[in-house]
Amino acid sequence: MQAKNSNLIFNKDFSQLNTLLEENYSDSIKFILVDQNTHDHCILTLDQIGVSQLEDAEILLVPDGEGSKSPEIAISLWQALMSHNADRHAVLINLGGGMVTDLGGFIASTYKRGIDFINIPTSLLAMVDASIGGKTGINLDGVKNQVGTFNDPVATFLNTDFLQTLPQREFMSGWAEVYKHALIDNVSLFEEIQKIESPSKEVITTDLLKRIIAVKQQVVQSDPFEKGERQILNLGHTIGHAVETAVLGSDHELLHGEAVAAGIVIENFIAEEKNLLDNNIRKNIQEKLKSWYPDVFKLEFRGEALTEIALADKKNTNQNIRCSLLEEPGKVKWGIEVNSEDIESAIKQWNAI
Ligand SMILES: NC(=O)c1ccc[n+]([C@@H]2O[C@H](COP(=O)([O-])OP(=O)(O)OC[C@H]3O[C@@H](n4cnc5c(N)ncnc54)[C@H](O)[C@@H]3O)[C@@H](O)[C@H]2O)c1
Secondary structure (H helix, E strand, C coil), X not given: CCCCCCCEEECCCCHHHHHHHHHHHCCCCEEEEEEHHHHHHHHHHHHHCCCHHHCCCEEEEECCCHHHCCHXXXXXXXXXXXXXXXXXXXXXXXXXXXXXXXXXXXXXXXXXXCCEEEEEECCHHHHHHHCCCCEEEEEECCEEEEEEEECCCCEEEECHHHHHHCCHHHXXXXXXXXXXXXXXXXXXXXXXXXXXCCCCHHHCCHHHHHHHHHHHHHHXXXXXXXXXXXXHHHCCHHHHHHHHHHCCCCCCCCCHHHHHHHHHHHHHXXXXXXXXXXXXXXXXXXXXXXXXXXXHHCCCCCHHHHHHHHHHHHHCCCCCCEEEEEEECXXXXXXXXXXXXXXXXXXXXXXXX
16 A cells, blocks of 8 residues: 555655745744653754754643643643734644644644644654544543544654654554554555564664555545544454553553554454454464563453443443454454453453463
8 A cells, every 4th residue: 555645744854844834834833742751852853953944933841641631731732822822824743642643633623723733743653543544632531532623734744763762662552553554454564564573663664654654544545534444443442442441540551552452362352253363363463462562461351341341432422342353464344243242252262371
């Protein structure tokens, strides 16, 4: 697959960012949204490579962590824009991981009925997933992404150099989404990724990044508002999200991608049980993920608890539990109803690995 969306810019020196700002926003007030880590590690990188158009940009700093995707922080950011007299020509640059791109995209989409924004993802997860596809949002009362918009940035700048300062555990969290995209795409990308023994930042070349992103883009273009086919991107996520919630606040809290890795394996048990997925392929995926995420595989879960969480999740949308299940690399079936017995039997198999 090839990326089609021309607003993705793969450029290490950011000269095109400078040109874009010069040509379209030279008289606009410019803002850069960062969290503490991207403030400390990534603004410097922009500075070093001389984006002169951003020299006078106002910095909007929020605490790092999912907690900043909140109504309180959103209000404080709208107020900050107002206090700087930002008008509709203002532009917001989101420099950070998925938290920053989700939050900033939402702020920009709603302030004065929408100002332009530009994404510069700095985590692997944001590069391959969060900053792609036009979903923005914040959490409400503990429910993720409850308030948000579908809205595209003016441009997304992708530069793998930012990964150098990303902690390895965060890198591996994004890697699970890389793997998911490879599973969705086709056998050849899957086999290529499957051969990698230990994923490292060096593996993420611009070329590989382009191919991984193209998988999501292609799906999103066919169903931008998630009416149907886009749900294939939820592979590993129905159970993954339940796993993430189940361990929240415990000593074994998982990052999103780590929970997705478990989710893929557990959902694959369900897929095999439903005669969708071949036993050998399932085992190969399981062994690969186990070698990459050994600590995740040490965790045991309770099927009942995960079913409850998955059901509570669905209460918000009045639906039964539905999963996107793998048939083979390159082929995912979405909207498959899954019941508590399916989940409990899959969890038993997971606990026995
Ligand atoms: N909009 C979508 O389609 C979509 C899709 C998937 C995930 N998401 C959202 O993305 C978020 C998760 O994204 P994430 O994993 O990037 O989380 P994150 O933004 O919280 O980043 C993870 C950690 O890495 C740090 N970090 C980021 N880049 C860094 C760098 N270059 N150097 C050093 N530290 C760096 C951050 O400060 C943070 O501590 C969640 O809120 C999730 O809901 C959105």
